[in-house]
Amino acid sequence: MKTKQLIYKLHSTDGQARRGEVHTAHGSFQTPAFMPVGTYGAVKSVSPQHLNELGAEIVLSNTYHLMQRPGVEVIKAHGGLHEFMGWNKPILTDSGGYQVFSLAKKRKITEKGVTFNSPLNGDRLFLSPESCMQLQLNYGVDIAMVLDECTPYPVKKEVAATSMELSLRWAQRCRDSFVSANSSLFGIIQGGVFSDLRDESLAKLTAMDFEGYAIGGLSVGESKSELREIVSYIAPKMPAEYPRYLMGVGTPLDIVEAVEQGVDMFDCVIPTRHARNGYLYTSHGVIKIRNSQYKNDLDPLDSQCSCYTCNNFSRSYLHHLDKTKEMLGSTLNTIHNLHFYLNLMQDLRGAIETGTLQAFVGKFKETWNNLKDPNINRE
């Protein structure tokens, strides 16, 4: 049964790119939007206060991780994930499909669902489409994701097709069992790098009538050109009246290119994980703050940046915090990298509004095209 809690409003377009807004039971967020990743109900090394100050409007958390720690009962007792983590704006949870396939041990997939061992304590756990929906409903999130099988890469087309078909049957079961007055459900397009499989997945999901659609099964090892190809092939075909979400992607350049293709929502661990490793985004490229060249560098990370870190601290100080393993370093670095990502989204939204996206992207690529970002995307 479908509830109409989630409303997507399209404000304007520039080419395929869309400038919009998503309304949820916990308020609205502007799109294209980046969702900081809070796997365990906490965005690593920053507080909800920091996230609010940074202008984050939605965060992502994870069904797979939360079901193990703290467990659904603890979250339910709080009245939901918002109350548990002290965040009163929208939350989206990934279904755990990706994590079961990338993190869990001894997994066994049947038509019914997936059984796997908890990496924490070896407990035998089970996730079915129905139980996955029940978990996310108990978390009380604004946007839940269907349980899917994340097709590995590379695989033969027959394998990708079989996997995609299982995901479709699971999607229907998710749709059927998801009943909520406040939470909405997104379908996830699978099909690997095969465009006709992606088409089929999209068509059948659209017939199930979700409140949003996501491109899944990427950031699993495919090349940048394959990623680009799939996104540019399928994104413009996704229903225009619903939000389009590219899961687990990506680098700033990946995001810019996907926005050009009409994607509205993104999540990725890159800004937060890179921050903890001292890999910092600036308007002139990446700074690896651990490098000794920054020991005496009195400049802020980015003189054009208005974040708390750049307003108050030098590269030299951030280098020092890294060297002395002060946790404050992770916090300040994370604030900066999240500001970079959220600010990029704001710039992209502005460029779409003013019909200047092409010029913006051209300029952005001058800086970023040659940068090789490590491809670490999801936890």
Place this chain on the structure above:
Amino acid sequence: MKTKQLIYKLHSTDGQARRGEVHTAHGSFQTPAFMPVGTYGAVKSVSPQHLNELGAEIVLSNTYHLMQRPGVEVIKAHGGLHEFMGWNKPILTDSGGYQVFSLAKKRKITEKGVTFNSPLNGDRLFLSPESCMQLQLNYGVDIAMVLDECTPYPVKKEVAATSMELSLRWAQRCRDSFVSANSSLFGIIQGGVFSDLRDESLAKLTAMDFEGYAIGGLSVGESKSELREIVSYIAPKMPAEYPRYLMGVGTPLDIVEAVEQGVDMFDCVIPTRHARNGYLYTSHGVIKIRNSQYKNDLDPLDSQCSCYTCNNFSRSYLHHLDKTKEMLGSTLNTIHNLHFYLNLMQDLRGAIETGTLQAFVGKFKETWNNLKDPNINRE
């Protein structure tokens, strides 16, 4: 040469206890005051923004640690420690006397100073009264401390006397070489647990005319009753027109008792270090948040506490952050424990102002007298 940058104003007294204010080149702080410890130019796991929101008015940093990392030249290049660490309120630096004796390897003391190996890289380092003053002047701190020999515990009286006398000769050299328009210098009373040695140390330091006086050489292994005895013996005798600082002490109860004896300033790693270990102070006693009893506890740490952590998060969430090793847990715990300490100081100041200190202390002791705090005080 003595400069009169630091002004102590006594507002009121209640018994021996003093309610006052200290003016420095970077503004004033109210006394009795607690100084959060920022050993490496950062209070562990909180930002200057957090410290400002908590109402911290002065922080402590450390000559010994900063001379090794980042090194004095880096701090000097920033224009001083305030600019380096993004903190524009008063800073006091410990001289490193305590740390040389507790942390450094292969130390060799001569009349001239102390030579020791850096625990970081084995570099042979040298600290003399003159170089120690020069370091602190280059840091540009508001309050510098003389270099002293921290007398170990237990020692025979002759050893304590010899050590105290060396500290006195070093104090005179510190006084002679410390020339500043903005920074002030405090003398440190030594003499171990021997009251007549403490008397002699105080008398001779007072004759050197410092801008404040500290009780040093405690929190080195002596018993609580010895600590109490020395503080109650010497604190009331310290010059009334200058701030009185008890170094490296202590638990909430230690602080309350020392305030009763007329001490004005405190520093200790207890609130911040305990926080990182999940050992949290509340108005009803200590909560060890790691304990499984808190897994489902929906209450805030302390329903009477107004800190960010207690306003927004449950014990259950803090337990979860500890279990999942989320850095945010350290930050939220540190905010809470520092709030507890800073709030305690505010309560003590209020009680002195209204002449109700005895009643306040009586009530406080009902809660805290039986609590055994691990005695970890300085880094």
